[in-house]
Amino acid sequence: MNYGAENEAKANFDDVYVQPTPHAYVRKMALHGYQIGEQARPYCLAAAELLKERNGEAWPVQMLDVGCSYGMGSAFVKYGCSFDEIVAFFSSRAPKDYASCCEVMRMWLNVTSPVSDMRCVGLDSSAPAIQFGLDSGLLEGGLSRDLEDADVLPTETDVKWFRSCNFLMSTGAIGYVSERTFSKVLPHLGKDHPSDFGPFALVTTLRMFDIEPIYRIFKQSGLRLTSVPGIRLPQRNFADESEQMQICRILHDKRIDTKKYEDEGTLFADLFVAAPVEQLTQLVEKVKLVESKLSSANIFSFIQR
Numbered sequence: 516m517n518y519g520a521e522n523e524a525k526a527n528f529d530d531v532y533v534q535p536t537p538h539a540y541v542r543k544m545a546l547h548g549y550q551i552g553e554q555a556r557p558y559c560l561a562a563a564e565l566l567k568e569r570n571g572e573a574w575p576v577q578m579l580d581v582g583c584s585y586g587m588g589s590a591f592v593k594y595g596c597s598f599d600e601i602v603a604f605f606s607s608r609a610p611k612d613y614a615s616c617c618e619v620m621r622m623w624l625n626v627t628s629p630v631s632d633m634r635c636v637g638l639d640s641s642a643p644a645i646q647f648g649l650d651s652g653l654l655e656g657g658l659s660r661d662l663e664d665a666d667v668l669p670t671e672t673d674v675k676w677f678r679s680c681n682f683l684m685s686t687g688a689i690g691y692v693s694e695r696t697f698s699k700v701l702p703h704l705g706k707d708h709p710s711d712f713g714p715f716a717l718v719t720t721l722r723m724f725d726i727e728p729i730y731r732i733f734k735q736s737g738l739r740l741t742s743v744p745g746i747r748l749p750q751r752n753f754a755d756e757s758e759q760m761q762i763c764r765i766l767h768d769k770r771i772d773t774k775k776y777e778d779e780g781t782l783f784a785d786l787f788v789a790a791p792v793e794q795l796t797q798l799v800e801k802v803k804l805v806e807s808k809l810s811s812a813n814i815f816s817f818i819q820r
């Protein structure tokens with residue numbers, strides 16, 4: 516699927532994806548109120564917890580973050596960092612010099628106990644971002660590949676990483692990545708432990724992107740992808756009025772109602788999870804439970820105000 520018109524309507528942040536350190540990326544994302552990684556975190560943690568409950572030590576959780584940037588999924592999900600903490604870190608404590616930045620990041624991670632016992636592997640087309648993820652210790656494995664390119668196939672080593680991962684996550688990347696990338700990853704995902712629980716996937720996608728071709732690739736790979744009803748997450752603020760107008764027009768052309776969502780100035784994403792068909796209900800229930808706990812907590816704090 517070519518998401519040409521949708522990507523054309525979106526603000527372009529390509530320059531900040533390929534800097535040696537995350538400073539510019541974090542600054543730009545903060546400027547636009549980017550929050551999808553942090554929003555998805557509790558649901559990723561729930562999926563990882565279910566895998567851990569069912570597989571125990573036999574198959575520890577290994578997460579593949581597709582479009583991971585500098586290792587953001589690891590920072591959020593494994594280390595439990597908030598985006599505000601990351602912004603504060605890169606705007607004050609992290610030196611711009613590459614080696615010093617990696618060293619300070621490693622020191623930070625050393626004193627930050629992981630909130631989830633997992634290993635993280637990142638896939639991103641940006642070589643500098645992957646290099647930073649590896650050198651800073653955010654990623655245990657990193658693949659800088661553009662699998663959207665028809666001429667690029669996963670290497671033998673890439674396939675080994677995919678086989679060893681039992682949880683795929685992706686936030687803010689669909690649109691840049693499509694079924695072309697998933698068709699090269701999913702046939703291998705989790706194949707090291709075919710009889711265990713999983714693999715699972717959790718992806719967020721902006722409402723304007725058609726998920727159907729990706730759904731088909733999951734199905735061909737033996738996984739069922741479904742949206743989780745009732746979970747719609749804010750991704751970021753529109754960069755300007757022109758972006759809002761163009762994206763709302765695309766959504767309206769697809770008969771998607773933007774009232775209470777994009778009309779208010781924020782881009783929204785839907786949450787999808789995937790699992791082998793017989794495990795899907797358990798995964799969906801686990802994720803919905805998180806949602807109901809978060810809603811109750813929000814109502815409680817609203818009442819207390």
Ligand SMILES: C[S@@+](CC[C@H](N)C(=O)[O-])C[C@H]1O[C@@H](n2cnc3c(N)ncnc32)[C@H](O)[C@@H]1O
Pocket residue numbers: 532551552581582583584585587588638639640641644660661662663685686687688691692696
């Ligand atoms: C908006 S960032 C999302 C980063 C991270 N997942 C998050 O939510 O914080 C989009 C990422 O997709 C990556 N990307 C763009 N094209 C890609 C491709 N063809 N394959 C893999 N990653 C790609 C970019 O380099 C960038 O790191």
